Amino acid sequence: MTRDKILESAALEIERNGLTQFRVKRVASVAGISVALLYSYFSDREDLIAATIVHRFRQVLLGQAETFTKPLRNVETTDQFREAISIMIADAQTPERDEGRILRIESISFAHHNLTASAGIAAAKEETSSMIMEIVQPLVDKKLLADGISGVAFARIWYALFFGQISLEGEHALSIENDGWLEALNVLANAMVRS
Numbered sequence: 001m002t003r004d005k006i007l008e009s010a011a012l013e014i015e016r017n018g019l020t021q022f023r024v025k026r027v028a029s030v031a032g033i034s035v036a037l038l039y040s041y042f043s044d045r046e047d048l049i050a051a052t053i054v055h056r057f058r059q060v061l062l063g064q065a066e067t068f069t070k071p072l073r074n075v076e077t078t079d080q081f082r083e084a085i086s087i088m089i090a091d092a093q094t095p096e097r098d099e100g101r102i103l104r105i106e107s108i109s110f111a112h113h114n115l116t117a118s119a120g121i122a123a124a125k126e127e128t129s130s131m132i133m134e135i136v137q138p139l140v141d142k143k144l145l146a147d148g149i150s151g152v153a154f155a156r157i158w159y160a161l162f163f164g165q166i167s168l169e170g171e172h173a174l175s176i177e178n179d180g181w182l183e184a185l186n187v188l189a190n191a192m193v194r195s
Contacts (some may be wrong), residue, residue: 002031002033002037002041005031005032005033005054006024006027006028006031006038006041006048007012007051007052007055007056008031008055009027009028009030009031010022010024010027010048010049010051010052011052011055011056011086012030013026013027013030013051014052014053014056016177016184019049022045022049024038024045024048025032027048031170046114047116049114049117050114050116050117050120051097051116051117052121053114053117053120053125054116054117054120054121054123057120057121057124058120058124058127060190061125061128062110062128062131063126065128066131066160067091067129068088068091068092068132068159069131069132069135071082071083071087071088071091071117071137072088072135072136072139073135075139075142075144076142078144078193078195080195081139081144081193082189082190083162084144085158085189085192085193086186088158089185089186089189091179092161093182096188129155130145132155132159133152133155134149136151136152136154136155137151138172139151139154144192144194145192145193145194146192146195147194149192154192157188157192161185175185
């Protein structure tokens with residue numbers, strides 16, 4: 001409980017002040033504990049920052065995975081499957097998804113330089129992929145996927161679309177109007193469902 005309170009306070013500190021202006025005293029104050037107690041949970045500032053990055057990364061990743069998989073639960077027919085994918089496509093377009101994706105990218109960037117964060121992020125990815133596959137496997141068992149699409153392929157394609165799409169603003173070679181993007185996603189979705 002105290003550790004989670006510290007991690008939440010540290011996450012707020014990072015969001016407000018960034019890593020360069022991160023202050024352990026402010027984290028302890030917001031958590032309502034002493035700096036000495038904080039250091040009984042974390043060996044130093046870098047350890048706290050690494051644990052915080054992993055904590056927030058895990059929350060974002062599992063939260064997005066829950067949003068991603070929720071429409072797929074209890075799908076029994078191809079029509080229900082198509083409807084579930086339509087919901088997933090719509091959910092992937094919300095601004096909150098972009099904020100979560102950006103946080104993931106920033107977390108991964110930090111993790112490349114910190115072994116604790118790197119290991120924690122790898123564990124969060126493993127936990128998330130297992131969660132997703134538990135939801136996708138029944139679709140395979142019910143033979144709802146098109147021929148040639150394995151459960152892993154389906155999950156990986158939608159994972160990449162759902163977690164990887166970041167708004168690209170401005171005019172450039174990858175610019176596409178929203179209606180065209182959604183139409184392409186729906187064509188792809190229909191191709192993945194057994195006829």
